[in-house]
Amino acid sequence: MSVHSIEFGAGFEERQPVVLLLDTSASMGRPAEHPRIDELNGALTRWFDGVRGQERLRNRVEVCLITFDSAVRVHDPGPGRLVPVEEADADRLFVPVDSMRPPTLRAEGLTRLTEAVEAALELVRTRYRTLQRQRVPVRRPFLWVLTDGAPSDAQGRPLDATALAGTAGRVREGEERGEWVFQVIGVRGADLPMLRVLAPKATSALENLDFGRILDLLFQSTDDSSPDQSADIVHEQFDDRAARLARMERLERDLR
Helix, strand or coil: CCHHHCCCCCCCCCEEEEEEEEECCHHHHCCCCCCHHHHHHHHHHHHHHHHHHCHHHHHHEEEEEEEECCCEEEEECCCCEEEEHHHCCHHHHCEEHHHCCCCCCCCCCCCCHHHHHHHHHHHHHHHHHHHHHCCCCECCCEEEEEECCCCECCCCCECCHHHHHHHHHHHHHHHHCCCCEEEEEECCCCCHHHHHHHCCCCEEECCCCCHHHHHHHHHHHHHHCCCCCCHHHHHHHHHHHHHHHHHHHHHHHHHC
């Protein structure tokens, strides 16, 4: 199926762009006996397979998938592979959520998170404006970062708060203008204090949840949010859901 032949289902009224930014740095290849990258690959495949039965998402959400390690790449649904983000066309990278066939991810390299975020902001801004020009009803985009590490520079040195300030400011300014909602999920080993510099009100530690449950939480926050809610309220609602789910997970473990 060509990119241009992919269509939304019957009953479609509006679009909801979503960008998944996935950490594929070397740390995701650990532990050797059960690499996190394998868990993530399995969760992505299962989640996108399962979403085909969710009509609201199927008819509204369009997804763009970005990975970051030593390079920033985006999934191009035409050839069905990851390509350098600077070579990609924003308007062909967003596909209906039930048409997404995620690539198999590999863990290698550094954690170029800030470059990935900057690229994602530009992609969603371009996509949003394109849909507006086409007179397609569109909700503000959601951007979700999933990482187990800390942002680094091109030499692998950890970034400090000063180095993150510019990107953090652009994220927050866009949220205040209603351009997007930005959420960071730190899983096992993530440098949460530094991630909170990037997203002070929108960084959650979900190290005890598997990737599939995290994806469910993220997409539930999109499905339940209303267009006129502030980003801060969306973040508060997400934190409440995440806390309830974490409590349930602990209870289930205690009862085993």
